[in-house]
Amino acid sequence: MENRIVAQNLAELYREAANRYGSLPAFATRKKELEWEPVSFEELYNRGLNLATGLIEMGVEARDHVGLFGDNRFEWILADYGVQLCGAADVPRGRDITDAELVYIINHAEISIAFVETKVLLDRILELRSEFAGLKEIILMDPKADAPEGVHTLGNVVDHGEALRKYGNTRAEERIADIQSDDLFTLIYTSGTTGKPKGVMLTHSNMMSQVKGIPVDLNCTDRVLSILPVWHIFERVFEMFTITCGVCTYYSNIRHLADDLKNVEPTFMGSAPRLWESLYQKILKKVSDSHPMRQLLFHTAYFLSRQYKSSQFFLSGRDLKLEPFSKIKRALLAPFHAVRWLAVLPFYGFFNVAVLEPVRMSAGGSLKATVSGGGALPSEIDKFFNFIGIPVLEGYGMTETAPVIAVRREENLVIGTVGPPMEDTEVRIADMESGEVLYPNNKYPDEGRGLKGEILVKGPQVMKGYYRNPEQTIKTIQDGWLKTGDLGMITYNDCLKILGRSKATIVLTSGENLEPEPIEMRLTQSPYIEHCMVVGQDKKQIGALIVPDIEGFRKKGIDPDSMHDLAGDPEVRKIIQEEIKKMISVANGYKRFELIQDFRLLPQNFSTGEELTSLFKMKRHVIQDKYADLIEDIYNPEPAQVA
Amino acid sequence: MEFTTQLLYPLDQVLLAVMIFSIMFGMGASLTVDDFKTVLRYPRGILIGFLSQFGLMPFFAYLLAVYFNLPPAYAIALILIGCLPGGTTSNMFAYFARGSVALSIAMTTASTILALLMMPFLLEFYTAEFTREISAEMQAAGTGGEFVIPTSNIIGSLVLVLLPVLMGMFLRAKSRVWAKTAEDTAGFMGIIVILFLIVTAFVRHTGLLLQTPMEIYISALLVGLLGFLFGYWMSWAFGLSPIFQRAISLETGIQNGPIAFAIILLSFVDPVESQMLWLAILYSTFIVITSSFITLYYRRVGKFDHEVYKNTSIHNRLFGEEYVTGYPDGFLPARISNDPSQGSTPAQKRG
Numbered sequence: 001m002e003n004r005i006v007a008q009n010l011a012e013l014y015r016e017a018a019n020r021y022g023s024l025p026a027f028a029t030r031k032k033e034l035e036w037e038p039v040s041f042e043e044l045y046n047r048g049l050n051l052a053t054g055l056i057e058m059g060v061e062a063r064d065h066v067g068l069f070g071d072n073r074f075e076w077i078l079a080d081y082g083v084q085l086c087g088a089a090d091v092p093r094g095r096d097i098t099d100a101e102l103v104y105i106i107n108h109a110e111i112s113i114a115f116v117e118t119k120v121l122l123d124r125i126l127e128l129r130s131e132f133a134g135l136k137e138i139i140l141m142d143p144k145a146d147a148p149e150g151v152h153t154l155g156n157v158v159d160h161g162e163a164l165r166k167y168g169n170t171r172a173e174e175r176i177a178d179i180q181s182d183d184l185f186t187l188i189y190t191s192g193t194t195g196k197p198k199g200v201m202l203t204h205s206n207m208m209s210q211v212k213g214i215p216v217d218l219n220c221t222d223r224v225l226s227i228l229p230v231w232h233i234f235e236r237v238f239e240m241f242t243i244t245c246g247v248c249t250y251y252s253n254i255r256h257l258a259d260d261l262k263n264v265e266p267t268f269m270g271s272a273p274r275l276w277e278s279l280y281q282k283i284l285k286k287v288s289d290s291h292p293m294r295q296l297l298f299h300t301a302y303f304l305s306r307q308y309k310s311s312q313f314f315l316s317g318r319d320l321k322l323e324p325f326s327k328i329k330r331a332l333l334a335p336f337h338a339v340r341w342l343a344v345l346p347f348y349g350f351f352n353v354a355v356l357e358p359v360r361m362s363a364g365g366s367l368k369a370t371v372s373g374g375g376a377l378p379s380e381i382d383k384f385f386n387f388i389g390i391p392v393l394e395g396y397g398m399t400e401t402a403p404v405i406a407v408r409r410e411e412n413l414v415i416g417t418v419g420p421p422m423e424d425t426e427v428r429i430a431d432m433e434s435g436e437v438l439y440p441n442n443k444y445p446d447e448g449r450g451l452k453g454e455i456l457v458k459g460p461q462v463m464k465g466y467y468r469n470p471e472q473t474i475k476t477i478q479d480g481w482l483k484t485g486d487l488g489m490i491t492y493n494d495c496l497k498i499l500g501r502s503k504a505t506i507v508l509t510s511g512e513n514l515e516p517e518p519i520e521m522r523l524t525q526s527p528y529i530e531h532c533m534v535v536g537q538d539k540k541q542i543g544a545l546i547v548p549d550i551e552g553f554r555k556k557g558i559d560p561d562s563m564h565d566l567a568g569d570p571e572v573r574k575i576i577q578e579e580i581k582k583m584i585s586v587a588n589g590y591k592r593f594e595l596i597q598d599f600r601l602l603p604q605n606f607s608t609g610e611e612l613t614s615l616f617k618m619k620r621h622v623i624q625d626k627y628a629d630l631i632e633d634i635y636n637p638e639p640a641q642v643a
Numbered sequence: 644m645e646f647t648t649q650l651l652y653p654l655d656q657v658l659l660a661v662m663i664f665s666i667m668f669g670m671g672a673s674l675t676v677d678d679f680k681t682v683l684r685y686p687r688g689i690l691i692g693f694l695s696q697f698g699l700m701p702f703f704a705y706l707l708a709v710y711f712n713l714p715p716a717y718a719i720a721l722i723l724i725g726c727l728p729g730g731t732t733s734n735m736f737a738y739f740a741r742g743s744v745a746l747s748i749a750m751t752t753a754s755t756i757l758a759l760l761m762m763p764f765l766l767e768f769y770t771a772e773f774t775r776e777i778s779a780e781m782q783a784a785g786t787g788g789e790f791v792i793p794t795s796n797i798i799g800s801l802v803l804v805l806l807p808v809l810m811g812m813f814l815r816a817k818s819r820v821w822a823k824t825a826e827d828t829a830g831f832m833g834i835i836v837i838l839f840l841i842v843t844a845f846v847r848h849t850g851l852l853l854q855t856p857m858e859i860y861i862s863a864l865l866v867g868l869l870g871f872l873f874g875y876w877m878s879w880a881f882g883l884s885p886i887f888q889r890a891i892s893l894e895t896g897i898q899n900g901p902i903a904f905a906i907i908l909l910s911f912v913d914p915v916e917s918q919m920l921w922l923a924i925l926y927s928t929f930i931v932i933t934s935s936f937i938t939l940y941y942r943r944v945g946k947f948d949h950e951v952y953k954n955t956s957i958h959n960r961l962f963g964e965e966y967v968t969g970y971p972d973g974f975l976p977a978r979i980s981n982d983p984s985q986g987s988t989p990a991q992k993r994g
Contacts, residue, residue, distance in 0.1 A: 023969040028961065036961040220970055221950040223957065246971070250961075265957055267950075291824045293831065349935075353739055354830075366953065 003219045004244040006212065009204035010084040010185050011176040013211075013243060018045035021246040024220055028250045029074045033259055036250065039074060041243070047158055048081025052172040054161030055086045058113060058137055058152075062087035062175055065109045065187055067135075069093050069102075069125075070117025072230045072251050075141040075154055077239065079115045082157075087175035089184035091199075092231035095121055099128060101197060105189050106132040108468065109199060113137045115154070119145040126151075181205040187467055188233060190399050190513075199467030202233070206402040209460035211241050213422045215409045216369055216393070218268060220246040223366075225266035227252050227275065228511075233403045234373050238270040258282070261364040268367065272374040272511040273381070273538070276392065280381045283362055283388075298359070301351035305387045308348040311337040313415070320416040321492035324446055356388050363390055369410055371395050373403070374511045376498060376538040382415055394418050396498055400482060402461040406496045417495035425459030427496060428481065429489060439490050446492065452499055455488040456481045487621070500621060506537050512593045514542065519584060519594060526579045527552040528572075531606050533623055534596070535631050543634035544580070544599040545627055547606060548572055567601035576601070598637075600630040655840060656908065662836035663901040664807050669829025670731040671811020672822040674752065682749040688891065691881050692750040695874045695895045697761045701725040703869045705769045711858035715773040715780070719766075719792070720919035721862055722773075723903060724926050726765045728754035730899035736934050740941035741949035742889030750894045755808070758902075759801055763794045777915065796910035804905045833901075837927065844924055851921070863925040864933070870896030871937050884979060885948045889941045897934055900927045948979050 005020060007013035017026070018041045025038035060066060066083045068090040070076055083090045091109045093101070095117060102125065106114065112134050116122045122140055126148075129135065139154055140147045147153045165172075182203045189197040214237075218224075224242050226249050228235035242249050247268075252260040257275070287298045313319045314337045360367070370385075373395040385392045391410055396418035397403035406427065408419030421427045429439040430453050439448030462482045465473035476483055487499040506514050516534035523532045523544070530549040536542035548566050553559075556575075560566040580599065584590050606612050611623050624631065682689055704725025708718035729751040737747035770792055777790040815822035845852065874895030878888040903923045911919055951970070958968045970980070 020971055022971065024971070025958065025962070025968075034960060035963075038958075038962050038966070220974060221947075221954040223954065263957075263961065265953065291827070293828050294824070297827075297831065353735070357739075 003217065003246070004212065007208060007244075008181055009179045009183070010207060010240065011087070011179055013208075013240070014045050014048060014081055014084060015176065017243045017246065018042045021220065024246055025248040026243065027074055027077055028248055030251060030256065030260070033256075034263060037074075038248065041246070044078065044081060047078055048085050049172050050158045050161035050165060051078060051082030051154070052085035052161065052175070053164050053169055054157035054159075055082055055088070055113070056171050056175065057160065057164060058157070060086055060088050060113055062178060063183055064088040064113070065091050065111050065184075067091050067093075067106060067109070067111040067114025067116075068231070069095070069097060069114060069121060070141055070231075071095050072226060072235075072253075073117070073141070074251070075117070075143070076230055078158075079139075079141060079154065084185060085172050085176060087179050087183070089186055090115075091187045091189070092236075093189065094229050094231050099124065101189070103128060103131045104197060105199075106135055108197075109187055109189070110134055113139070115139045115141050117141045122147075122151065179204065181208070182464065184464070186233075186236075188231070188399050198469060198472060200399045201464040201467050202399075202402050203464050206461050206463065207237070207240060209424065210237050210402050210404055210422075211244050213424070214241050214404070215407060215422075216268065216371070218242070218245040218247050222247045222267040222368075223264055224249045225252050225257075225260060225264050225269045225364075226250065227254060227257060227269075228271060228374070232374070232511075233399050234397070235270060237403065238371075258362075261362070265364040265366040268369060270371045270373065273372055273377045273509045274375075274511065276370075276372060276377060276381050276385060277509060279363060280384055283359060286362065287359075294355075297351070297355045301355035302387060304344055304348045304351050305356065305389070306383075307340060308344045309387055311341040311344070313413075315341060317493060318412060318414050320414055320497075322489075322497070323450065324492055352389065359388055360390060369393055371407060373397060373407075375507045375509055378509075378538065379416060386413065386415055396486075396496060397461075398484060400463045400476065401457055401459075401484075402463065404461065405455075405457050405459075405484070408495075412495075414491070414493060414495045417491055417497045419495050421457075421496065422459065422461065425457065425461065427490070428456040428458075429453040430456050432487075449490045449492050449494075452487060452489050455484045455486050455496070455498075457484060458482070500537065500624070504620060506534065506542065508536060508542070508593060509538060509540050510593065512591075514591075514594050516542075519590070519596070520544075522583055523580065526576075526583065527555070528576055528579055531602075531618070533618055533620065535624070535634070539635055541593065541597045542595075543631070544596050545602055545623065545630060546576060546599050547602045547604075548576060563605060564603040567603040573601060598634045600627075600634060602627065602630070655843065658836050659840060659904055659908065662833055662840075663804060663905050665829040665836075666731075666833040666901045667804050668807040668811040669826045669833065670751075671808035671813075672815050672826040672829070673731060673734075674748075674808070674812050675815060678748050678752050682753050685746050685749050687881075688743075688746045688878075688883065688887050689749060689753050691878050691883065692746070692891050692894055693753065693757070695870075695877050695891060696729065696750070696754050697726070697757070697765065699873050699877065700866070700870050700895060700898075701765045701769055703873070704866050707862040707865055707869075708773070711862050713858060713862060714918070715776040716915045716918035717859055717862075717922050718773045719770050719777075719915075720903075720907070720922035721866060722769045723766065723906065723919070724898055724923065725769075725866060726758075726762045727898035727900075727902055728758040728762075729894045729897060730901070732934075733894045733897040736893045736897060736938050737890045740889045740893060740938040741886065741945040742893060742941065743886045744890070746887055746890040747894050750891070754894075755805070755899070759798065759805075762801065763797055766792050766797065767794065790915075793910045797906055800906045800909040801902070803909070804902050841924060841928055844921075855921070855925075859922065860925065863922055864929045866926065867896045867898075867930045867933055870898075871933070884952075885945055886952050889945055892941075893934060893937065896937070897930055898926075900930075948976075951975060951979055 005013055005016045007016055021041040023040045023042060026041040026044050028036040028038045030036055066088050068079055071094050080090060091105060091111060093105065114135060116125055116138055119142065122138065125138065137152060139152045139157055141154050143155060182205060184201050185204050185207055186202050188200045188202065190200060224238065224247055226235060230236055230239060239249055250264045287295055315334065367390050369391045371393045377392065377394050382392055382394065391413060393408040393410065395404050395407035397405045404422055405425060406418045406421045408414065428437050429448060429451060430437050432454055438444065438451040438453045441448045444451060458480045462477065465477065489497050489499060491497050504516050506516055519534050520532045523529050528549050529546055531547040533545045534542050535545060550563060550566055553566060553572060558571060560569060566572055580596050584594065584596055586592060611619055701722060704722045708721050713721065731751060734744055734747045734751060738744045774790050774792055781790060814825060871892050875888050875892035878891040900923065907916060907919045907923060955968045958966050
């Protein structure tokens with residue numbers, strides 16, 4: 001950690017990085033496969049100062065909110081430098097923002113100046129212009145696009161600022177000196193349950209605590225490959241982290257990822273579970289396509305590695321401990337693991353060198369560690385990468401906590417958990433209904449380890465609140481404790497394990513968030529559907545559990561004896577399938593990932609007190625547990641079900 | 644110590660021949676014409692490597708033979724091992740020791756070709772007194788005749804083992820995928836056969852293990868270790884950067900064992916043949932163990948400078964050959980920062 005720059009705010013960090021790392025590359029942009037364009041820390045800082053000066057000249061005040069609409073590219077980070085160096089905060093969002101969101105965010109955040117990445121997005125904004133009275137100036141980021149009249153180009157603003165600085169304008173420096181640690185550096189809008197996005201206020205000290213606490217050691221010889229959207233706080237924290245360490249970030253994308261992994265040979269990267277899933281499938285496919293000899297070698301190597309690592313994890317206390325463990329049992333098992341570890345060691349050594357190393361090459365071969373976040377990593381994939389020797393550090397967090405709450409350490413890597421909380425961060429587990437603190441609580445054995453409940457967090461990363469939304473802020477943060485809405489428990493080796501979400505939001509493996517309730521509400525409007533629960537947390541796509549409406553079908557002339565018969569009727573299934581197709585479609589305004597791919601009919605109705613609360617709200621975790629096998633069946637269907 | 648039975652049965656000899664063939668074929672399958680060009684890109688490294696491979700190693704082998712007063716057949720085998728070119732195993736070890744793989748491959752390529760010239764000359768030069776000893780023994784035993792190093796046979800066997808290398812290279816030029824499969828299969832087969840031979844030799848001749856004098860073990864062990872040590876020191880003395888030092892060190896110590904077996908089988912007869920084979924087996928066994936440990940050690944100490952080298956060369960790969968990576972003052976230790984290329988090639992121009 002001694003490599004890191006310690007700063008009070010982002011502007012100071014940018015300045016110190018320029019002083020310390022000078023001509024080292026800070027960011028690199030892909031032109032062609034083997035042609036990348038670097039920009040140094042020094043150059044970036046100087047251009048950032050010029051831009052800041054230009055922005056101040058345009059009227060940006062300290063603590064203003066500046067819109068930043070675009071995806072990963074060098075100009076994005078330059079715009080961020082400009083905004084931070086003039087003491088303002090940015091309001092970032094990607095190109096996939098909808099018109100409604102644009103209108104809401106620009107008005108709600110009181111944005112008067114905005115960066116816009118591409119001509120296409122610019123045209124959309126210009127068309128909507130009458131709807132945001134406050135938006136005065138627009139700066140076009142894409143250097144290749146032509147700006148229409150009344151729109152600035154990024155280059156012009158930088159040049160203007162440069163000219164001003166030549167004549168001794170130091171207003172940017174004055175702004176930097178004036179930044180307070182609890183000033184916002186960004187205001188990120190997340191989509192909320194009610195459809196109205198919420199503006200998460202993150203401060204400089206939120207970000208600085210994250211950058212200081214990330215338990216990975218990097219220095220100027222490292223390389224980070226970036227593929228997640230930079231306006232997402234998870235990716236952003238890594239880019240800020242790389243700046244503190246003097247590491248160059250290489251902007252890649254999904255399409256070129258395989259090549260870029262090979263050419264950049266990243267030593268570190270952050271990514272969503274989907275990437276690991278696709279890399280996992282690619283590796284397995286490559287193995288199964290190869291010479292039978294090499295397949296045999298790979299499976300032998302994987303087997304040996306699993307034996308070796310399992311014993312190693314056990315001996316170093318890094319196995320998943322969900323239940324209290326008896327010391328005697330462990331003491332008895334220890335010699336077995338020690339013998340297995342020793343016996344496998346030489347063979348593991350050989351196969352690790354000869355077989356697993358080439359496999360690791362498909363991820364560039366130099367990865368020291370990777371952080372997976374933004375959704376749960378399926379455990380088989382998690383194990384696979386750890387066994388073939390790419391340590392995956394799974395983390396847990398949310399935009400409201402800037403984002404990391406807990407992350408696995410390399411030296412304390414417990415597969416199946418998200419590791420211990422970040423430094424200076426306290427985690428509580430509270431009962432869902434009563435709100436009683438279950439952990440840490442002396443009343444319970446082991447202070448409440450192993451008990452399930454909602455995760456509460458207190459620490460330097462917790463947001464300042466939701467912008468202009470005190471109601472939600474008070475609901476979410478109480479006495480400094482932020483309610484995450486997620487279910488979890490503390491394992492017996494003090495790691496956090498995530499068990500699900502108490503809030504209904506579904507996060508797909510692609511990282512997309514969706515609210516099931518609007519979809520469910522729409523579907524229950526059908527005369528044939530009584531209840532419906534959308535599932536798909538940590539899956540690729542969503543599915544649904546449906547209770548058919550027996551009355552509705554009776555009216556149609558289908559008169560079954562029982563709910564059970566109704567659910568088994570192929571005619572019923574067909575009707576419901578058509579209903580879903582008709583109601584939840586792209587034409588009706590649903591996004592592609594919100595389309596229901598498959599569903600199961602439930603053989604009995606929900607009852608109050610069991611599946612439903614007294615207010616007829618579904619108890620999602622109860623239904624999930626009860627019909628776990630049906631949900632599993634949606635994603636891994638049993639072959640050939642005879643109806 | 645005399646061999647009462649043959650060390651290798653006919654079946655073993657066939658297996659050995661198959662192993663030599665497949666290993667050398669695999670070696671060829673891993674080589675490209677570009678590797679020969681690389682030789683020209685590292686003239687300094689190659690020259691220093693040449694000095695340590697054909698200068699130091701045979702000399703140490705000779706010193707050990709004299710110092711331990713080895714029986715003449717063992718002495719000749721030891722010197723023969725000292726004169727061998729490098730093998731492909733050293734490239735793999737160089738990779739894991741965070742050494743320069745390019746230099747290792749270039750040295751293997753160069754030394755294999757140069758061996759045609761150097762080996763007969765060096766053998767002639769260092770083994771003269773030992774061949775005289777054998778001749779004298781033969782005279783005394785009344786078997787008559789005079790023992791000479793069969794130079795033309797040695798050149799002949801060298802050419803013979805280079806044939807599969809050429810065939811492998813031809814395959815590589817025709818099909819990359821097939822060459823890769825051939826390389827892996829050959830490597831795997833090589834390991835299986837050599838394990839089989841070592842295990843059967845040890846099982847059949849357990850008595851031999853006890854009879855073999857300690858000096859022979861020690862010299863078989865030391866010849867490789869001295870190669871590692873002096874290869875490292877010599878390249879250090881010439882001011883090479885650490886990644887080259889590690890490559891040269893491993894390349895010097897790890898010799899191409901299969902060539903030794905081929906030469907012994909094709910050019911010598913019993914009882915000398917069995918004694919020489921025994922030493923070659925001992926050397927091959929020890930070198931795998933010692934180089935594993937050395938590699939683990941190099942891997943640890945070389946972590947930082949290898950990362951600098953890697954990062955610098957990736958910058959050159961992506962940002963252009965002219966790009967100069969300017970690390971902050973005091974970040975690099977003197978040895979690396981004084982090397983203008985920071986270990987990468989082609990050398991960087993400093994601003």
